[in-house]
Amino acid sequence: MKCPACGYLDSKVVDSRPTPDGSIRRRRECLSCKKRFTTYEVVETLQVFVLKKDGSKEPFDRAKLLTGVLKACQKRPVNAEDVVADIELELQNSLNQDVTTKEIGEMVLTRLKNLDEVAYIRFASVYREFQDLETFLAELKKLRGKKK
Secondary structure (H helix, E strand, O other): OOOOOOOOOOEEEEEEEEOOOOOEEEEEEEOOOOOEEEEEEOOOOOOOEEEOOOOOEEEOOHHHHHHHHHHHOOOOOOOHHHHHHHHHHHHHHHOOOEEEHHHHHHHHHHHHHHHOHHHHHHHHHHHOOOOOHHHHHHHHHHHHHHHO
């Protein structure tokens, strides 16, 4: 960090504290002139965009995903908030700016399959657009086959 007083390129951190807005306040001391100064560090997040089936593109909306997962997990012992937070973290860490609705749906299904089979089937029935009872039964058979 360049000293604002003398321009020297090295300093040491004397104190670090988180701020209410999520940044980090650092008190620094120049190794050359011994002057102290304050810097603020902000975590840079990547804006994730969702590529929809119709070809349109929109910013990732956590609330939309949470609504769908909450419906699937209704009256089930699954914390939908944790599922969505996990997916959101994975999307941020992937460094991929564009993600398809299919990829997001599969991420939800993978997590729900491991947590609760009923929530998994509920989400799958909407996400995979089950048209009839046969499709529903076929998914149940696949789930049962993998369980054994």
